[in-house]
Amino acid sequence: MKVLIIGGAGMVGRNLAEALVASGRLGDRAVSEVTLFDVVPAATQGTDAVAVRVMTGDISDRATVDALVADRPEVIFHLAAIVSGEAEADFDKGYRINLDGTRHLFEAIRAEAGYHPRVVYTSSIAVFGAPFPEAIGDEFITAPMTSYGAQKMIGELLLNDYSRRGILDGVGIRLPTIVVRPGKPNKAASGFFSGIIREPLAGLEAVLPVDDDVRHWVASPASATGFLIHAATMDTGPLGARRCLTMPGLSVTVGEMIAALGEVAGEDKVALIKRQPDATIRGIVAGWPRNFDAARATGAGFVADASFQDIIRAHIRDMETAG
């Protein structure tokens, strides 16, 4: 089967591509070709069994999207997005990529007669807005507080409607914050959640800009790959008209993350975390959801990480493999 990953050069797309190429399978079917599309060329290499096709372009250009879909991949992962901060800073770009780009994809599929692919769409917990209950359930109202959240919610509505119409077979997954992100520190407000684990493990200092009792909803990179593969292979019948699900994660406080780091890697690593309270980041993080009851997703077979200790151990293994 042929698989298309839109956003194939980002962290989540790269992990997924590498998993597909390494296993040569998606569920019980062999994968013959993976097309990796992004604004920059993806680096994942193919094998004799699995060809990798790397393409670049802009999904806000309809002709570009038509060309991607003309190959009729059986499964399309739509991971491409302008992230929260940039969508807030650049109103036009956010709507152009996150709304027009998504709609172009669904319309390009509709234009192919007799074509009905599985489409896995990464949504976000940014579809929810404060005030939040103790744990956000599957029936909680979607009231986004950012342009990014509004754009992701519009994508969910389109995915549901195009699925209900039989144009495509969609599954939307709202990912937790991915921790531990590999690589260098980035400027995302959520970056420190990874930084306070990743930097000490590499022997570097990390800055913690919030209090230890801040609670957040996280999943490992491996879980994110697992969610995508399950979404691509699951039976969508039981989802009915509501194709979008909050993924199961772990609700952990910063203090619990730090304690887990000490337990797994030693107190000398913990000593590398420097507390430098930052009012701006504190304010942003205070508006984020802290905990979910992801019962629908769990019932549909999506599996969360077992513990934050396991997330740290998996990151250590990934570093050793990469090193």
Place this chain on the structure above:
Amino acid sequence: MKVLIIGGAGMVGRNLAEALVASGRLGDRAVSEVTLFDVVPAATQGTDAVAVRVMTGDISDRATVDALVADRPEVIFHLAAIVSGEAEADFDKGYRINLDGTRHLFEAIRAEAGYHPRVVYTSSIAVFGAPFPEAIGDEFITAPMTSYGAQKMIGELLLNDYSRRGILDGVGIRLPTIVVRPGKPNKAASGFFSGIIREPLAGLEAVLPVDDDVRHWVASPASATGFLIHAATMDTGPLGARRCLTMPGLSVTVGEMIAALGEVAGEDKVALIKRQPDATIRGIVAGWPRNFDAARATGAGFVADASFQDIIRAHIRDMETAG
């Protein structure tokens, strides 16, 4: 002040236009000009005090919408929509008018520097999907089951985001089914709710295709006009980021409607209602919401009809005035 009504030739737009022209006011401000835009020419006549400008066109054409907004009306009522049945039958047309047309309007406003009009947007209870609680509250999840509902919900998300960004000052109102609609029977599945009152009052037979215990959420044409005027003049500060409200209505059963008709107009009118069960209409109506708790709207000053008897009496008065 100048007022623009997009959808000014429909029942709701016409009633609103006539109210504005008759009073010459919108809240505490004098109205100097009302522009009525629709696909067909609106018939409302101006007065010496209030000029009426009639324009026709298609809001899926951006240049048309730019021209409407170039006049910088202080208040814009956006009532134009492809209705539920047609949006389901014609996928392209529904998205073109209900999504692209709405977005064109908001973008045309954004393109006008220093312009920040009040925009009143008619949404719909079709943003909600079954299963429903006994009464749908303001925190109930929006999960539309039709393309029309998805399009209206996308419009709500855009209205909220453009308002949050300070581009416009939006209020979205989800109207109940309007009863008693004047004029001839139409083919809408909800048409009988008006028909069983309107036709007998005119001495004609009416067909009732559902059981007497079917419950529905209704408001009078006069209430719809009142909602629009209040939405145009209210203080939007207390709405915060959630600019869209379910309007207060009456939750009445068909049996209660018929009893009210007998009480107000006599049992000889009731005798003109012919029970002809229709499985298709029964099925459609079974999927509709039956009751709401419109607490936010009531708290924001929107006022429901007092009783179904009052709705019937108001229709009788309107007929006498028209006659």
